[in-house]
Amino acid sequence: MARIRRSEKTRENLLEQGIHLLSEHGYHGTGLKLILDTVKVPKGSFYNYFASKEHFAAEILDTYSAQLLQQFDEYAAKSSDSPLELIENVYSIMVKTFEAEGHIKGCLLGNMAAEIGGHSELCTQSMLRTLEQWKSRIVTLIEQAQLIQQVRTDIAANQLADLLWCAWEGALLRMKIEGNTDTVREVLALLFTQVFAPAKQPV
Amino acid sequence: MARIRRSEKTRENLLEQGIHLLSEHGYHGTGLKLILDTVKVPKGSFYNYFASKEHFAAEILDTYSAQLLQQFDEYAAKSSDSPLELIENVYSIMVKTFEAEGHIKGCLLGNMAAEIGGHSELCTQSMLRTLEQWKSRIVTLIEQAQLIQQVRTDIAANQLADLLWCAWEGALLRMKIEGNTDTVREVLALLFTQVFAPAKQPV
Numbered sequence: 443m444a445r446i447r448r449s450e451k452t453r454e455n456l457l458e459q460g461i462h463l464l465s466e467h468g469y470h471g472t473g474l475k476l477i478l479d480t481v482k483v484p485k486g487s488f489y490n491y492f493a494s495k496e497h498f499a500a501e502i503l504d505t506y507s508a509q510l511l512q513q514f515d516e517y518a519a520k521s522s523d524s525p526l527e528l529i530e531n532v533y534s535i536m537v538k539t540f541e542a543e544g545h546i547k548g549c550l551l552g553n554m555a556a557e558i559g560g561h562s563e564l565c566t567q568s569m570l571r572t573l574e575q576w577k578s579r580i581v582t583l584i585e586q587a588q589l590i591q592q593v594r595t596d597i598a599a600n601q602l603a604d605l606l607w608c609a610w611e612g613a614l615l616r617m618k619i620e621g622n623t624d625t626v627r628e629v630l631a632l633l634f635t636q637v638f639a640p641a642k643q644p645v
Numbered sequence: 646m647a648r649i650r651r652s653e654k655t656r657e658n659l660l661e662q663g664i665h666l667l668s669e670h671g672y673h674g675t676g677l678k679l680i681l682d683t684v685k686v687p688k689g690s691f692y693n694y695f696a697s698k699e700h701f702a703a704e705i706l707d708t709y710s711a712q713l714l715q716q717f718d719e720y721a722a723k724s725s726d727s728p729l730e731l732i733e734n735v736y737s738i739m740v741k742t743f744e745a746e747g748h749i750k751g752c753l754l755g756n757m758a759a760e761i762g763g764h765s766e767l768c769t770q771s772m773l774r775t776l777e778q779w780k781s782r783i784v785t786l787i788e789q790a791q792l793i794q795q796v797r798t799d800i801a802a803n804q805l806a807d808l809l810w811c812a813w814e815g816a817l818l819r820m821k822i823e824g825n826t827d828t829v830r831e832v833l834a835l836l837f838t839q840v841f842a843p844a845k846q847p848v
Contacts, residue, residue, distance in 0.1 A: 468760045470673035546763050552818055556759030557671045559821030560749050569822045601835055608815030608832050615755050615814050616807075618762030619772045629811050632804055637840050 453491050455481045460502040461509075465547040469499055469558050469565075499554070500564040506550045507572035514579060525586035526593060530634050533610065537623050537630070545617050552611040577603050587638075594640045606633060656694050658684045663705040664712075668750040672702055672761050672768075702757070703767040709753045710775035717782060728789035729796060733837050736813065740826050740833070748820050755814040780806050790841075797843045809836060 459480045463472045474495060478485055492498040514532055521528055540548060547553075551572050558565055584599035593602065609629050616625040662683045666675045677698060681688055695701040717735055724731055743751060750756075754775050761768055787802035796805065812832050819828040 467764075468671070468673060470671060471760065548759070552815070553759045555818040555822050556751070556756045557674065559818065560824060561670075566822055566824075573819075573822065597835065597839055601831060604819075604828055605812060605832055605835055605840075608819060608828065609808060609812040611815035611818050612755070612811030612813060613815075615758040615762065616776075616811060619758050619769055619776065621763060621769075625807055625811065628804060629808055632800065632808055636800055637808075641844060 449490075452481065452483060456483065456488075456491060456498070457502055457505045460498060461506050461550060462547075464499065464502055465550045465553065469554060496562050496564050499558075499562070500568045503551065503554060503565060503568040503572060507568070507575065510572075511575055511579075514576075518579075524590070524592060525583040526634065526638070529580060529583050529587075529606075530630070533630055537626055540614070540617060540626075541623055545621050545623065548614040548618055549611060552614055555611075556615075573607070577607060580606060584638075591640055593638045596641070602638060605637075609633060652693075655684065655686060659686065659691075659694055659701070660705055660708045663701060664709050664753060665750075667702065667705055668753045668756065672757060699765050699767050702761075702765070703771045706754065706757060706768060706771040706775060710771070710778065713775075714778055714782075717779075721782075727793070727795060728786040729837065729841070732783060732786050732790075732809075733833070736833055740829055743817070743820060743829075744826055748824050748826065751817040751821055752814060755817055758814075759818075776810070780810060783809060787841075794843055796841045799844075805841060808840075812836060 456477060459477055460472075463477055463480070467476075474488060475485065478488060483491075488498075492501065513535075517532060517535070518528060521531070523531055551569055554565060555569055559569060560566060580603040581599045584593055584602050587593040588595045588599060593599075610626075613626040613629045617623050659680060662680055663675075666680055666683070670679075677691060678688065681691060686694075691701075695704065716738075720735060720738070721731060724734070726734055754772055757768060758772055762772060763769060783806040784802045787796055787805050790796040791798045791802060796802075813829075816829040816832045820826050
């Protein structure tokens with residue numbers, strides 16, 4: 443029983459460290475040895491936990507996604523924000539996290555998509571799941587915002603959510619190149635205050 | 646003399662194959678051996694051409710950028726498109742290229758930014774140069790389009806160019822995850838036909 447608990451704990455540690463290391467160094471840039479040394483697991487026992495590095499990476503993506511969605515849902519549950527404010531604040535929290543990490547990590551999903559998207563079927567499936575789960579929350583909020591005229595209704599919520607996702611992920615690449623979040627903040631502000639805004643009524 | 650020419654040719658071949666291999670497999674995912682085997686260069690002589698893999702990657706980025714900008718400028722020189730049509734057509738040509746490549750490569754700049762942006766100073770500097778050169782062309786065209794009321798003027802050309810760059814790079818990540826260009830095409834159409842459009846005049 444104690445052994446099972448210790449084994450589960452090690453598995454969780456491997457996934458948690460995997461999130462940090464893969465976010466910073468990428469899939470191919472993160473050697474298994476680095477992860478195992480960090481968690482203090484002997485090299486030979488890695489395959490007791492995961493079938494392969496690819497399986498490990500897919501589980502890392504699922505774990506990252508579950509954590510992100512849980513934070514989203516917890517924030518939404520306790521928030522009294524309007525639908526559009528809620529989206530803005532969730533993104534603002536993520537920007538602050540990336541700033542605190544020194545602009546070097548960015549979004550694990552985006553980084554992995556750039557590096558191995560389409561190459562690893564297992565990881566690509568995990569990316570698609572994460573994308574869908576994130577997007578469905580954003581679409582619901584945009585639809586709510588459209589109902590109360592916070593957001594323009596001449597573009598479908600689904601399309602606005604895609605534009606936001608893409609602009610955000612691209613802006614995180616700018617963050618990594620530019621070493622700051624100026625473009626991320628500029629693009630988010632542009633989307634939320636001008637692009638998403640309903641057309642002004644003629645006076 | 647013949648030796649110098651052969652040496653230059655080999656160097657060019659290494660850079661050309663480097664573009665293809667790094668676009669598909671990433672920086673860490675592309676071993677030097679694969680590149681050298683492809684170009685049929687003995688392993689020991691790589692360092693006659695480049696000081697390190699990092700120097701090689703920075704030159705690959707510069708070469709990729711120079712090719713892309715040359716294609717842009719050649720297309721612009723012979724085109725009779727309006728400024729906005731010119732931007733749309735340049736992006737449309739890139740979409741078709743990525744489709745022909747099987748959706749697996751995407752933009753080398755974006756892929757490298759995700760994987761090693763901020764880690765390699767040499768490569769990051771090359772990415773910044775490419776970004777600026779591309780953006781200055783887009784900003785000029787958007788300003789021209791604004792002058793003839795093809796594009797809204799309540800958002801600065803510089804900001805619209807940033808939004809386009811970010812949305813495009815993010816959409817290419819979607820292409821790699823989704824294995825098609827549906828989102829890329831959707832987001833570009835949304836930007837060019839609705840987001841960039843001037844506000845409709847009240848009738």
